[in-house]
Amino acid sequence: MFKKRILLFALALAGAGAAWQLTRGTANEAPIKPPPYEPATRDKDGLIAAAGLIEAVAENTQLGSPTSGTVAKVHVKVWDKVKAGAPLITLDERDLQAQFQVQKAAVSAAEAASERADDAARRWTGIKDSGAVSAADLLSYQVAAKEAKAKLALAKAQLDQTSVMLDRLVLRSPIDATVLQVGVRVGEFVAAGAKAPVILGDISRLQIRCDVDEQLATRMRDGLPAKGYLKGESSLAGGADRSIALKFVHIEPFVIPKASLTGASVERVDTRVLQVIYQFERPAGRAMFVGQQMDVYIDASQNASGK
Amino acid sequence: MYRLALNMLFGDRAKLAMLLCGLAFSALLMAQQSSVFFGIMSWTYTPMVNIRAQVWVSDPMVEQVNDAKPLRDTDLGRVRSVDGVAWAAPLHTSFVQARMQDGNFKLITLVGIDADTFAGAPAVLTQGRIEDLRLPDTVIVDEWGAQLMGRTEIGRDGKPKTTPLKVGDTFEVNDIQARIVGICKVRRAFTGGPFVYTTYDRAKAYTLGARRTLSFMLVEPQKGITPAELCGRIERETGLKAWTSDTVIWSWGERSLARNTFWWFWTNTGIPFSFGTAVLLGLFVGIAISGQTFYSFILENLKYFAAIKAMGAGMGVIARMLFVQAFTAGLIGFGLGAGMAQAIGRAMIEKGMPPFVMFPQILWATFALVLGISFVSAVIGIIKVSRVDAASVFRG
Amino acid sequence: MSHQAHTVAVRATGVDMFFGTPENQVVALKQADFEARRGELIMLVGPSGCGKTTLLSVIAGTLTPQAGTVEVFGQRLDGLGQEELTSFRRKNLGFVFQSFNLIPTLSVVENVMVPLLIQGRPYDEAHARAHAIIEKVGLKGREEGRPNALSGGQQQRVAIARALVHEPPLLICDEPTSALDKDTGAHIMELVRDLSRSPERCVVVVTHDHRIFRFADRIAEMEDGRISRVVDDPKLLDTSHL
Numbered sequence: 001m002f003k004k005r006i007l008l009f010a011l012a013l014a015g016a017g018a019a020w021q022l023t024r025g026t027a028n029e030a031p032i033k034p035p036p037y038e039p040a041t042r043d044k045d046g047l048i049a050a051a052g053l054i055e056a057v058a059e060n061t062q063l064g065s066p067t068s069g070t071v072a073k074v075h076v077k078v079w080d081k082v083k084a085g086a087p088l089i090t091l092d093e094r095d096l097q098a099q100f101q102v103q104k105a106a107v108s109a110a111e112a113a114s115e116r117a118d119d120a121a122r123r124w125t126g127i128k129d130s131g132a133v134s135a136a137d138l139l140s141y142q143v144a145a146k147e148a149k150a151k152l153a154l155a156k157a158q159l160d161q162t163s164v165m166l167d168r169l170v171l172r173s174p175i176d177a178t179v180l181q182v183g184v185r186v187g188e189f190v191a192a193g194a195k196a197p198v199i200l201g202d203i204s205r206l207q208i209r210c211d212v213d214e215q216l217a218t219r220m221r222d223g224l225p226a227k228g229y230l231k232g233e234s235s236l237a238g239g240a241d242r243s244i245a246l247k248f249v250h251i252e253p254f255v256i257p258k259a260s261l262t263g264a265s266v267e268r269v270d271t272r273v274l275q276v277i278y279q280f281e282r283p284a285g286r287a288m289f290v291g292q293q294m295d296v297y298i299d300a301s302q303n304a305s306g307k
Numbered sequence: 308m309y310r311l312a313l314n315m316l317f318g319d320r321a322k323l324a325m326l327l328c329g330l331a332f333s334a335l336l337m338a339q340q341s342s343v344f345f346g347i348m349s350w351t352y353t354p355m356v357n358i359r360a361q362v363w364v365s366d367p368m369v370e371q372v373n374d375a376k377p378l379r380d381t382d383l384g385r386v387r388s389v390d391g392v393a394w395a396a397p398l399h400t401s402f403v404q405a406r407m408q409d410g411n412f413k414l415i416t417l418v419g420i421d422a423d424t425f426a427g428a429p430a431v432l433t434q435g436r437i438e439d440l441r442l443p444d445t446v447i448v449d450e451w452g453a454q455l456m457g458r459t460e461i462g463r464d465g466k467p468k469t470t471p472l473k474v475g476d477t478f479e480v481n482d483i484q485a486r487i488v489g490i491c492k493v494r495r496a497f498t499g500g501p502f503v504y505t506t507y508d509r510a511k512a513y514t515l516g517a518r519r520t521l522s523f524m525l526v527e528p529q530k531g532i533t534p535a536e537l538c539g540r541i542e543r544e545t546g547l548k549a550w551t552s553d554t555v556i557w558s559w560g561e562r563s564l565a566r567n568t569f570w571w572f573w574t575n576t577g578i579p580f581s582f583g584t585a586v587l588l589g590l591f592v593g594i595a596i597s598g599q600t601f602y603s604f605i606l607e608n609l610k611y612f613a614a615i616k617a618m619g620a621g622m623g624v625i626a627r628m629l630f631v632q633a634f635t636a637g638l639i640g641f642g643l644g645a646g647m648a649q650a651i652g653r654a655m656i657e658k659g660m661p662p663f664v665m666f667p668q669i670l671w672a673t674f675a676l677v678l679g680i681s682f683v684s685a686v687i688g689i690i691k692v693s694r695v696d697a698a699s700v701f702r703g
Numbered sequence: 704m705s706h707q708a709h710t711v712a713v714r715a716t717g718v719d720m721f722f723g724t725p726e727n728q729v730v731a732l733k734q735a736d737f738e739a740r741r742g743e744l745i746m747l748v749g750p751s752g753c754g755k756t757t758l759l760s761v762i763a764g765t766l767t768p769q770a771g772t773v774e775v776f777g778q779r780l781d782g783l784g785q786e787e788l789t790s791f792r793r794k795n796l797g798f799v800f801q802s803f804n805l806i807p808t809l810s811v812v813e814n815v816m817v818p819l820l821i822q823g824r825p826y827d828e829a830h831a832r833a834h835a836i837i838e839k840v841g842l843k844g845r846e847e848g849r850p851n852a853l854s855g856g857q858q859q860r861v862a863i864a865r866a867l868v869h870e871p872p873l874l875i876c877d878e879p880t881s882a883l884d885k886d887t888g889a890h891i892m893e894l895v896r897d898l899s900r901s902p903e904r905c906v907v908v909v910t911h912d913h914r915i916f917r918f919a920d921r922i923a924e925m926e927d928g929r930i931s932r933v934v935d936d937p938k939l940l941d942t943s944h945l
Contacts, residue, residue, distance in 0.1 A: 005317050008327075012639040015646015016670075019338070022649045023667040032359045032552070034527075035426035036437055039394035042387070042529065049387030049395075051380075213381040215545075216388055231423050258381065271379050297387070308820045311813055318808025318849075614804040617765055619793025620821040621786065698760035700800055701877045 040229035040243070046301025048219055050210035050276070052228060052294035056201025057279065060180060060290065063198045065190045067091065067168055076198070078182055082173040088198050091169040091190065100162045107155040114148035121145035171198065178203050180290055203290055206282060207249060210296045211273040214255055219300050223248050226278055226298040230288065246278035246296065308620075312628035315608065316635060322604055323636075329600035330640020330677055331647065333593025338648035338665065338673045340589035343655075344582050345669065346662030351572045352565035353496035354400060355552055358418065358427040360525035361534045363550040363564050364395070364541055371568035373498050375400055377519035378547070385545045386524050391532045392541070396426035398523040399510040402499040405456065406479040413456050415448075416499040417480065419510025419520070427525050429504060435474050435489025440506055447489035448472060452501025480513040495662070497572075538562050557668055590676070597640065597680045601633065605688035612688075613695045622693050629685045629692070637681030641674055648673075711774075712873060712905035713739040713762050718771035720757050720928075731757040732768065733928035741872075744896060744906040744918065749925035755909045756877060758925070762907060763796055763875050764788040776872060793821055797866030799895070801878035803858045805850035811861050812837060812846040818869040836864045840894060856887035860894065867898055874899050876908040880915055892918040913937070 042049075069091035076088050121141040124133050181199040184190060190197055208228060212220055226246040252275040278296070282288055317323055354372045355363075364386055366376035386395045399419030404412045420427040420440075428437050429447065439445055448456070450471075456478065457471040472478075477486045485505070493502050505513065511520045526549070528537040538549035550564035558566060573579050612625055648665070655663040720732035731754045739745045739762075747755045760766040761773055764780050765788075773780040776795065783791065797818070798804075805814045812833045819829035837846055840860040842853075850858050859879060866874055876895065880888030892915045899906045908919070916922060916937035923933045 008639055011646070012642025014642075015644070015649070016642040019645035019649035019665065019670055020667070022652055023665045023670050032361055033430065035396070035421075035424040036428055037424045039396060039421075039424040039426060039527075041393045041527075045390040047388060047390075049384040051384060211381065211384070213384050216385060219388075271381050273381060295387075310826060311809060311817065311820060314810075314813055315806060315808045318806075608806075611804065611806045614798075614800070614806075615817060615821065616789075617763070617792065618798055618818055618821060619789055619791075619796065621789050624821065696765070698757075698763075698765040700798075700804060701756045701760055701763075701765075 040295050040297075042297060044299070044301060046299065048212060048216050048224075048298040048300050050212045050216075050296045050298060052208040052210040052278070052296040054206050054208055054288065054290050054292045054294060056178075056180070056203045056290055057205045057207050060199050060201040061175065061177065063088070063171065063173075063200055064193055065089070065091070065171055065197060066192060067165075068192045069169060069190060071184050071186050071188050071190060071197075072169075074182060074184065074186060076179045076182065078179050080179045082177060082179060082200070084173055084175050086173050087170045088173055088179070089171040089184065089190075091171075093166050093169045096162055096166050096169065100159065100166060103155060103159040103162055107152065107159050110148070110152035110155040114145070114152040117141075117145040117148035173200060175200065175202070177201055201290060204282075206280065206288060206290065208246060208278045208280065208294055208296065210276045210278060210298070211258055212276055212298070214272040214274060217255065217274040220251060220274060220276060220298070221300065222251065224298050224300055226296055228278070228280065228294040228296045230286075231293040231295065244280050244283060244294075246280050249277040249279050251276050308624055308628055309631045312631045313635060315611075315628075316632045322607070326600045326604050326636050327640050327643060329597040330636060330680070331643035333597040333680070334641045334644025334673050334677050335647045335651075336589040336593040336644075337676060338645055338669055339651055340586045341669045341672070342648065342652055342663050342665040343661050344586045345666055346664040347497065347582060348569060348572065348578065349554075349556070349664045350495060350497035350662055352554060352556075352568040353494050354416075354418075355554055355565040355568070357429060357493040357496075357502060358398065358420075358525070359430065360396075360427060360552055361528055362526040362537055362541070363552055364524040364526055364545075365522070365548050365550065365564075367546060367548045369548055371571040372564050373496075373568065375522035378521040378524070379519060380521055382521065382545070382547065383524055386526060386541060386547070389537075389541050389544045391529050391537045393527040393529045394424075394426075395524050395526045396421040396424055397507045397521050398427050398525050399507055399514070399520050400522045401510075401514055401520075403480055403514060405485070405503070407456055407458075408476075408478060409458060414500040415452065415456075415480075415503045416496060416501065417510055417513060418502055418504045419507040419513075420504060422506035422508060429491035429493050429502070431492040433490050433492055435487075437489065439488035440504070442486075442488060444484045444486050444509070445488040445505065446485040447491050447504040448487055449491050449493045449502045451495055452503060453487075453490050455501055481515055483513055483515075485513070495659075535562055557666065594676070594680055597677070598684055601636070601681065601684035602687060604636075605629070605684065605691065609688075609691055609695060610700075612692045614700050616692065616695065617698075617700045622689070625692050626685075626689045629688045630682075633681040633685035633688075634678065637678045641677040644677070645670060645673065710740050710742075711738060712741045712743075712776060713737065713907070714772075714774045715758070715761065716772050716774075718758070718761055718768045718773065720754070720761060720766065720768045730928055732761070732771075735771070735925075735929045737762070737923060737930055739905050739907055741905050742900075742902045743920040744899070744908065746916065746919040746922045747907065747909045747925060748911055748913075748916070748922055749931075751911070753925040754928040755911075755925055759875060759877060759907065759909045762873075763798070764791050793818075795871055795873050797869070797871040797874045799859070799862050799866045799874070799876040799879045801881055803850070803855075803862045803882075805858055805861055805865075807849065807851050809850075810847050811842065811850060811853070814850060814861060815865045815868050818865060818871075822869060833864070833868055836868045837861070839898060840864045854887075855883050856891060859883060859887075859891050863891070863894055863898065872904050874904060874906045876906065876910075878910055878912070879908065880910065880912050885914055888912060888915055 071089055072092040073090040076082060124138055124141045127133060177200040179198065180201045184197040227243040228246050229243055255272050255274050258271050258273040352372055366378055369376050383395060383397055386392060401417050402414055403417045405415045406412055422441055425437050435447065440447060453472040454469065457469045459467050459469045462468040472487055474487055474489065477484055479485065514520060528534055534551045538551060541547060541549040551562045553563050554565040555563060556566045556569040616625060652663045652665055655661060715735060715737040718732050718735045721728045721730045723729050735758060737758060747758060749755050761768050768781060815833035815837055816829040819832060834846060837843065840863055842857060842860055850861055880891055883891060896918050919937065921933055921935055922937055924931050
């Protein structure tokens with residue numbers, strides 16, 4: 001009987017113990033593990049965080065076409081390095097070419113007419129015998145020669161005009177740069193002043209446009225050092241310092257509305273941001289492209305007011 | 308006398324069995340019912356369990372984790388600018404309709420995590436790799452969701468058979484394709500359907516009408532700074548609300564989002580009432596059963612206690628004897644009941660349904676209640692014995 | 704012992720006892736006088752409802768009378784509180800009940816130990832003394848059994864052992880043989896007489912079983928709540944109404 005009693009006690013104790021052990025198990029949640037890829041970790045105080053977008057130094061030139069027309073020829077492709085004045089795109093010039101030929105013929109005709117009038121005037125002027133030609137006739141010949149000359153000048157000017165217009169159909173690079181984007185194909189129509197068919201930039205040196213929330217703007221000063229962490233680079237070998245040292249360029253004078261990119265047709269203003277420009281040397285061996293995002297930490301700990 | 312009291316208790320095996328059954332059954336009812344109740348209630352803060360981070364930051368008006376009030380994208384920069392923050396990652400959560408290939412619609416919990424670091428990613432992937440989320444139009448669904456959103460067909464035997472979704476299957480969210488690249492194992496939620504993970508930027512696309520998509524920010528404090536400390540700093544400097552992610556609901560910690568969610572559901576919904584009545588019924592049944600059996604046990608022994616009293620035992624001795632009997636029975640009954648409850652609980656946890664969370668407090672409360680029942684029964688017995696006329700023993 | 708005062712064990716004088724409300728009163732004892740001496744076995748006899756058990760309860764200190772004095776071994780019981788009465792019973796009384804009142808969930812020896820344990824004796828000592836007295840009542844070998852496994856006579860032997868284990872000066876027996884057949888009853892009374900006989904001890908037996916009258920030293924007959932007469936020889940009693 002006594003043994004049974006102990007058994008009962010033991011059973012009760014075991015039950016309570018197992019229940020207690022279960023309470024330890026169910027109430028506690030999984031431990032917090034670090035993310036699969038190590039995030040850019042702040043290591044000091046007094047930093048201002050900003051979202052940065054890589055762009056080319058001196059900003060990207062979004063080239064527009066001065067005239068409307070159909071694209072006849074695309075001279076460049078992306079990554080091409082172009083000199084200032086190099087042709088990029090030629091619009092359809094057939095009608096102007098035709099006009100050019102007509103005007104060229106007109107110049108020839110005007111030349112011929114001018115020569116003939118000139119010749120007649122000279123001839124009649126050389127005859128000293130005043131009786132052979134009346135003074136009035138002589139004047140008439142001379143005026144005709146002048147008129148022919150003026151017509152020639154007009155025809156030439158018209159030809160020149162067409163030539164300039166022809167030249168305008170060729171879109172040329174205003175600077176030494178790299179072609180970053182070509183937005184048109186042969187046969188497409190380009191409207192004057194519409195979307196940029198070609199984007200040029202100097203990508204030998206990149207710069208970063210950082211959006212600083214307006215509420216943090218008061219902490220921003222000229223000349224603050226900064227570090228950038230490229231998005232998508234967290235998969236680099238862990239532990240390696242993947243930060244990129246940034247050099248201050250300037251603060252944009254205007255606080256601008258930040259667009260909220262929802263993918264919808266209308267982009268809406270979300271908040272206002274102060275834009276700060278930083279420059280950096282492209283690190284060796286690391287691919288970096290214009291338009292990539294970067295997490296930027298601006299070091300405002302000294303709060304050294306710039307200059 | 309105490310030894311005799313115990314011998315009296317253990318002497319009658321049938322009566323003891325009934326008594327212990329009553330006590331154990333009521334302990335079982337109380338512990339098991341309330342564990343299931345708290346299991347269901349703990350589903351309310353499932354996002355906190357599935358998405359693990361030290362600190363959560365939200366809009367100041369947010370009261371609970373299922374009700375996100377979107378933030379501005381630049382708020383991420385403001386939080387990152389707070390001293391003591393090691394890193395901060397964006398998180399999107401929303402309830403959206405997913406369109407299955409068979410045309411059915413299912414409500415899902417869309418979770419957008421930072422594609423760069425995958426902070427907030429599910430801890431356990433049973434299929435696929437988290438990195439595949441970087442491919443276009445990809446999502447990771449949880450096991451329950453894979454089952455729920457699976458294709459149901461009538462088999463040859465006439466019974467409906469559900470083929471769960473697998474890697475490579477697709478569905479649509481807001482007319483945008485979602486291709487499954489992984490299956491994860493996460494806890495079920497009370498609201499919002501299965502968890503579907505995607506990247507933060509893609510979540511923006513999936514919820515195209517939404518003006519703002521930043522629901523929460525997951526923040527890690529720097530070494531040497533406690534989450535609570537960091538919460539204070541973030542709130543001071545940004546005006547946003549910062550929460551700790553601990554799931555200890557039995558505290559007065561105002562910072563715990565899980566705790567606030569739990570008690571928000573407690574006070575603002577009918578769930579505690581509807582589920583709680585079942586628990587209370589179980590409680591009452593348990594109290595009634597064990598009280599009843601205990602009382603009848605004492606009644607049956609009343610005659611003998613009267614004899615002992617006539618023989619010159621004081622009420623103090625008799626009271627102590629009754630307490631010894633009551634508490635011994637109570638302790639054993641509790642142990643047996645708790646043992647049964649945990650066995651059932653383990654089976655439930657194995658199955659995953661219904662949810663079973665046995666908080667230590669549940670066990671303590673059951674313990675206190677069973678001992679309370681024992682105590683009250685003993686007190687009633689003592690009153691009975693004290694009222695009994697010692698002379699009554701002479702009358703047959 | 705030579706003094707009169709010392710030979711008197713129990714003296715009840717002018718005891719009034721009634722139950723119920725004043726409008727609906729049942730009178731149990733009315734100016735009852737009773738005296739028992741040390742070293743004797745006295746029986747209280749009478750018809751049912753004559754007040755035997757009430758008088759016994761008064762003597763045993765389990766009932767407090769409305770009037771009269773009760774003195775047991777020189778100690779006045781009237782006027783004592785519950786605690787003192789309990790303590791008095793614990794020290795001075797042994798009980799044998801009509802229905803034995805053995806605790807069925809305890810073994811024989813444990814039942815016998817109860818009075819000693821109530822007195823606060825250590826378990827081992829109580830156990831040894833219980834064993835000894837169980838042997839005396841002739842139940843050796845049955846100590847660890849349950850009372851329910853015993854016959855009625857054996858159970859009453861256990862009850863006697865329990866009543867005497869702490870050697871009380873006053874033994875109270877309430878109808879000890881009424882649940883037993885004739886021979887068994889006679890054996891029990893022999894046992895009571897043999898074991899309880901001591902110059903210091905007084906045994907009060909309430910019974911209406913005339914077959915056992917022969918064991919009495921004196922017999923007090925009760926009628927309508929009072930002692931009608933006390934005789935030395937049972938033959939002098941009119942037993943026709945019993």
